[in-house]
Amino acid sequence: MARWPEPTSRSKQLYERGLEVFPGGITRTLPWQEPFPVYAAKGEGAYVVDVDGTRRLDLLNNFATLVHGHAHPAVVEAVRRQVGDGTAFALPTEREVALAEVICARAESFEQIRFCNSGSEAVMSAIKAARALTGRPKIVKAEGVYHGSYDYAEVSLDSNPSNWGNDPISIGYSKGVPKGVADDVVVVPFNDVEAAERIIRANAPQIAAVLMDPAPSYLGFTPMSQAFIDMIERVTREIGAVFILDEVITFRAHRGGAQTLLGIDPDITTLGKIIGGGFPVGAVAGRRAFMSVYDHRAGKPALPWSGTFTANPVTMTAGQVTLELLDDAAIDRINHLNERLVRSLNSAFERSSFPGQVTGFASMFMIFGHKRPIVDYRSAYASPAEAKCIKALQRGLTEEGFHIAGTGKGFLSTPMTEADIESFMEAVIKLTKAGLTA
Template sequence: MSGWTKLPQTVTLSEEIAQLESNMSHWPNESSVSKQLYDRALEVMPGGITRNQPWQEPFPIYAARGEGAYVFDVDGTKRLDLLNNFASLVHGHAHPEVVEKVRERVGLGTAFTLPTEAEILLAETLTRRVERFEWVRFSNSGSEAVMCAIKAARALTGRPKLVKLEGAYHGSYDFAEVSLDSNPENWGNEPRSVGFSAGVPQGILNDVIVIPFNDVETAERIIRASREDIAAILIDTNPSYLGFAPISPAFAEMVRRVSRDIGALLILDEVITFRLHVGGAQSLYGIEPDLTCLAKIIGGGLPIGAVAGPRDVMKVFDHRQGKPLLPWSGTFTGNPVSTVAGSVSLELLTKEMIDHIGRLGAHLRDELSKVMEKTGFPGQVTGVGSMFKICGHQRPITDYRSAYHNPSEAKTLRLLQGQLVRESYHVSSAGLGFLSTPMSLDDIDGFIQATERAIHALEPELQG
């Protein structure tokens, strides 16, 4: 075990209570184990991290273990995990049935150059849940799934351009990242194609058309202006960067109708929203996509991605008549550990479980809104089902621009999030949260009470 930092031993309930009472001293204490680990990480990784989203000022909190709805950090602090690895742990941490099947599978081998029954079982599980899922093609992440779907649309249509929503997140792919974080200085009167990272080629920006969410007239006009060149329209029914604002029925009807009119594919990103209904958000909102991108909960907490759809579209991957239009593969694609974990996780995610976390989500949003009104906190909480987002402003949110935080509003949100971490509740720095099935009403009420305490503790800074 040389080179590893010694972690706290498992503690009793009374010891956990004592730890909770002293949590405030653990982070961001300069003498904490998390700080020691971060200092080591700075020597071997850029900025000391390998993922940007979990970053926490002034240094990240390092996890030791997870159990159900809770995560324990390396300093022994127990927090309610309201983030669940950005929506991938719908059953929380270390669900016994998932752990049992994964242990059994690992003992038989983790990856092969040969296919396994496990990938068939997960594909069968998915096709049973959604009628339009006739064939499934696996990948290793949500980013890969989106990349795969975009390439499939280009292969089938012979066209280059992609239409996407302003401010919608679809993973780490240049085309999908366009206008992800545009701002008032560069977004234009109507959405412009703005690169997310430095060095995005102009050719990529030229091939991505950005439309405003839920603005039917403007979006349809922009799409039809390039109708001959569009391969696909990529949408999300509840974009996370937009506070999970729901797609309007009129907008959903428009993108489906127009995509058919112009001969383009409609791609639905369900990487996050598949948790909203047994049949995903497409069943909840009555949308019929040509391709659906999946990840997160379909892997049971392990890396995975997938594209699913009707056979007449998914034939783009079929190799049986020679080289397919899209040869898609990967060393770990469809690996048996992820697919076994995913099958178990989805079988456990029944309608009753989805309803349970949906009720908890509604309760959280309702009660947290009351707290914000009572305390005069200049923010709001939005969301749907088991997903929520705390915002640092009170504007009605319908699209990216109404959701956008100016520097002052972003600071308000960061202050609240940091205080919630000190209160032993884990939410993202962007205010995002995703509930898990082990959570109880008491867990949510505890979070609501902690948020009220956090707001009061921040009053001097917020008023300043």
């Protein structure tokens, strides 16, 4: 039987069909890999079986959403029951109240919550909330940090040495972004306390919000330093701006998210991914005084909130079961497995000629094709040759039976065993020792 990437594989046939109906052959760019994507047939715990019958350890987990892997029996059973009772209503359900209670019990700053359908939507709403609360136009974000696909949140996502300037220059991410978008985003260097404070203060009267990810994925999950956390908390409060913490990806780090683990006190938090248990989701949670922006009881709220599929009971059910299963012991276990993975791979790279490194936070890791110490976007930035080397690693791993991202990112899930991680590390060591050519 043919296997990916053979031209006779079923994945190739599906890609050929896709080329007729999708620009570029696929309907989202994320799963793209050369020469064509692997098409999934089904998921079983930590593994995915593709349409050619090849089984691979899934370190992607739909980009960190499936913390219990694929088709966890308890999630499947609860969802099956809910689907039989209806999938979406133009009425609230008990399921949304139950998931809200589960999430609000997990972090001190989550006094109230509102659901939506993606992390991008959550970030968009949080930014609009901050503007509604302060009457100011600008947001602050860190250079090279991903917060989803809202124009403002994308500014300076892929700056490069030819355009990033000394202090980070605000650059629209896609072609056609109005100049006003970049003008309303103040970009700061991540973890650089002095520069970030200076830049924020210079724009203080116009700043509605400071948006930060506690351990940005594009920066190899480098966590915010204590000094940076202290500065952001102090300065946002002094200038009357809203501190938005984007925990769409990092909430898996601890029962109460990275904010509890690192001791961060945001006004508003954006959530997504794992809280939907494998279904589309987003949420904004925060202190009552800030969440009141959505309260309609006195007439039109400062920020109206809607969404046809918002809080649909299927997502709510899957999210509740998923979070109830994700207790301290489950989180500790995958965090420790990841810590070992990062340590072991780094020491293997030290002993080999592979000029790379692995960074990680909680149950997430990233393999880089360079050894420069990573503190921010500019030090994490990969040259085209380094980026190609990691793409070659991804391709080699796919052929060896492992899915990671083309950027070198991977996410652990609770069904993964020590043996799974051992075999993944062996494959990485074998491929990096053999040398990687793009």
